Amino acid sequence: MKRPFALVGITYLLSLTAAVCFGAETALVLACLALFLFLLTLFSKRMTAGGALPLALLAAALAFGCFTAQARPQEAVRAALAEKDAAMTGTICELPVRNGGTYYYTVRVDNLSIPDAPSGFKIRLSSREELTDEPYTRLQGNVHFMLPSGESGFSSKSRYAGDGILLFAYLKTYEPVELLPALEHPPYYYALRLRQALQGVVKELLPEKEAGMVCALLFGDKSELSSKTEENFRQIGASHLLAVSGLHLSTIVQLFTLILSLFHIRGKKASFFSMLGVLCFMAVTCFQASVCRGGVMCLVVLAGNFLSRRADSLNSLGIAVLLLGIENAYAAADIGLLLSFSGTLGLILLCGPVRFWLDRRSPRGKRLKPLVGLVNESVSTSLAASVFTLPVVVLTFGMIALLAPVSTLLLLLPSTLLIQLAAVAALLQLLLPWTGLAAPFAMVSGWLAGYLDACSGMLGSIPYASVPFSGRLAALWVAACLALVATALLFMRKRLLLPHLACLCIILLLVSELSQLMPKTDIVRMAVLPTGDSFSVVLLRNRSAAVLGCGGYAGYAVQDYLWSQGVERVDSIQLLENSEEEYRYAAALARSYPVEALIMKTPEEPRAFIEKRIPAERYFYYDHTAESGLWSALTIQSAGGQALLSCNGVTVLVIAGSGDEEAVPASWKTCDISVLGRQLPGIESFFGILAPSVWESGQNRTASDFQAVYLKESDYIEIRFQGEHRIQIRREW
Template identity: 45%
Template structure:
């Protein structure tokens, strides 16, 4: 066997990905099945001859078994603490982060309620006020422990398990918090201090938006990045640029090596120094799995230069993913690692061949040869990275960015140049603050960042820049494309056959998008978005949309849903409360979608965010207690203000939907209580007055468990971090319910 490490590494990672999806209990059964496969392969001469099947089955069995053992011995005992109030003492092991008005601290727990922990574990606790801590400070305080959202499978819980964080917590600050300075300062302490200094260095020499993007791209720190930018990058399929991975690691390694060789440092010595630089960059970016994968590959490549040997890229990839997977069986729950692995695999297998083919066909004019070859390289990289990561994106995010190919072509080179210029500027400014030497590099990086921000914004505004894959046709298109490609590979015909496959795939995608829109013609879709313990309902019909409620930590989920439905302008927007969060989200939606009408309770006009953005709406309608509006040709909306929140009743296609942000039903008109569907974020008082066909609880799992009540006989469904709830309402009162 030519590459055994490729077989073992790839099988191990992909098996762990399946184990994350199926869960621990099914994994142990699959481990037993794989052992039987190994035994059969060992006794069957034809299967044993190459060694591929016995090694593959054994690897699969070990991977499933290790996942089961890790979950049962490491994860479950810690997760059993969820729901308890305890006093923890631990060591802050990452830089503090701020998001949604709270401060977050990753802490390694050393003792619980005075009892030393036999096997220390990490928690991420939040606090309203910032604590005076630094990396490796000791913290002691009372917390409430709880599990991240989701269960088995690719959820928030599994994602944080990949980072070694099985539990969340919130701090009881009124109980008092004891903070003491670090008693030890390992090498990682200095890496974190360097990361903090570099982040501040970038922010000190560039405007906030450009600095936020550069820190996100260069260090993976998106805390200072506006939510709008994050949403735009996700919509057009380039959010991988904000996740530090192979592109970033390769760029940094090449930059270090190039600078050393420029300074006439011998090649072997330069390679050793570059290895040290790679390790430092891995530490500064917090050893996230995607960085660790690319870092190991870079170290193998540079190590080959030291001993005058050229490492095999596929073997290097296999070794990297195997080492990561052995260290943490939940590593495969990090979608960033899977995307990084898939993209690298596509580049290693096909990118170089495709670029060479394009060079033969197109590189015929010597004067523009470097330009043509550069464009061909970008084309080859973009195509194969997009194709190989597409299945993971569909299954992980449930959506496909049709703008991704164009976005990658436009953003890839600027992002690489921006990383180089900004890294030099950040280091120079750190060594000599506000030195004129750093300014040219900072200026170049800032201009490139501004171009990337503008490009992402305009591409995200295109209709169907991103489409939902939950409708089913995207999965059929993906399966059809894979089948066509497999058939072409088996037939081993000319390259023209592959071009025909690409053309047929594009036709299938276009036909699917078009037929999906035809199928939804004259169908009203009412989506209860998964935005936490608050409401946001989006009504769409024939490409038009209205939003009722803008709750949630950010407007991102609402924007993403609207963009996936091809909506570029809203017909109506109505906030349901006067909370600061909802007002901010409403203002961002007004700025992004220019609604034809904004319906708002009169007291909401005092909010500064809304005042600034309301001129972008064609019409602003205010009301004091009640309001009514007509949408399209089949929908009416009634609103009633209760003093704290606005209850809305939507009638469409003969079906009535009641949206209740409040908790009291006594003040509502009697006919409203006969609603077919009720959407609420709380356990309503006088719930017995309602008898809906379906009740949607728009709340996360933690708040649902705190409520401690059930809605027997109410046909209850819960968003709870599991996805949006969508009703498809036809004119004959036929309703289809689905989760996206």
């Protein structure tokens, strides 16, 4: 077997990805199944020939087993502390992150006031006020623990578990918090201080907008990057450029090699110092999973040069992901790692053949050769990365970026130059601030940052730069493509099957996408979406939508859902709670779609403030109740934090978390379907949909006349009004 580490590592990562999707209990069953199949192969000479199949099955069994072994203790910690209060002593072990006026700290729990409580795990602590920016500072205070949202799959719980964070917590309001000096200053402390210093000089050298782009590309810190720019990168399929990965590591290695050559340091010495530089860069970027994958690959290659051995790219990739998976079973929940891995795999397997094909068909000539070579290299790189990252993008972002090859072609080289020039500028400004040597490098990197922002904005504004492709159909397409690839690898005898296989996958993609993009019939659909600790109701008909409620800390889910359904305009937005969260997410929605009407209870704020913040064609305010009609088939009656929908003889009562049962008109309390943000026993309905907050609080309603379902982060409830008194209810994702 030529590349055993590639087989083991890639199989291990794919198995961990499946384990993350299905959860610990299913992973244990899959581990037993893979182990059983491995034992079966030992009794068949045909299956053991070459050793590939037994080795892959053994790697899969180990991956599923390790995931279960690591996930169960974490679940025990969550079960012991969820929704409990405690006096805590902890150590801040990462730099704080600010988002929306709230500061978030990664804290290692050292001691709790709860008897026999576990310790040594990490939490994500939120605070309205900045506590400190000094890492490894200790704090003492009273906190309330909460579960991250979601269950299995790529939920918040899985993503944060990949960073070692098991629980969320917040400081008890108006209770004192004591900060104590650090007891330790490990090497990672100095890496964090270096990261702070480098980010500080970048912000000194560049304007705010350009500095945000540089910090995102160089350090993986997107906190200063505007949401619009980040959305543009996602729409054009260039999100992998904002996730520090193998591309960035290879760029940094090239920079180290160039700097060392200026001091006449080459050969093994250059490889050794480059390895030290890679380790420092990995620490400065906080050992993100995608950085570690690229870092391990670079270290393997540099170690091969140092030991006079040539490293194999596929084996190096396999070793990198294998080490990451063994160290942290939730590494596969990191989207940046999956994008980095799939993109690197594409460059290894596809870039060379595409480049060879282009070179054979390109014009030849001594003068054109450098330019043609550069163009062919860029095209082959962008095409290879785009093709192999497509399944990850479809499953995680629910979209197909049609301009991904073009965006990679236009942005890859400038982003590489920006990383190198910005790194030089930051180091020079940090080490030699009085010389002014950093100014020219900073100026050019600022120009490049402006170009990246403008280019991504221009490409993102092109109609159909990306198209929605999500849900079961997208998952089935990915599964079908993987099955075709596996079948071809097992049974094909000639490479001539590969072009036919690629064409078949493309045909399947086009058919699936066209079927999803086809306009829906005139049937009115209602989707109840989880938005963190609340919910939102979206009504759809053809390409139009109406939104009831934008509350919850994950209100962006509404905008993502509308985009996935191909909605072109929003006929009305109706606020249910008039909270700051609703204002913020309604404003974001109104900036993305033309809104015909905004309906809300008369606010305490001046109306001019609301109308400036949430643009719409018309505004309707009411004091007690209001009634509106949509699409000649739907009526909506509103009364503060509640609304009654009537469509084809079916009534749906919607009550937000702040809704008051006493304010609900008596005629509304008897309905066909109720959507509740909290328990209201006075409501009588045949079917109920309960918000995530009810589920998380452990409340349960089991009345004989009330069939209840709970919203989960990973899916939503859809109701189709198919005719007079006829509906269809199903769970979608």
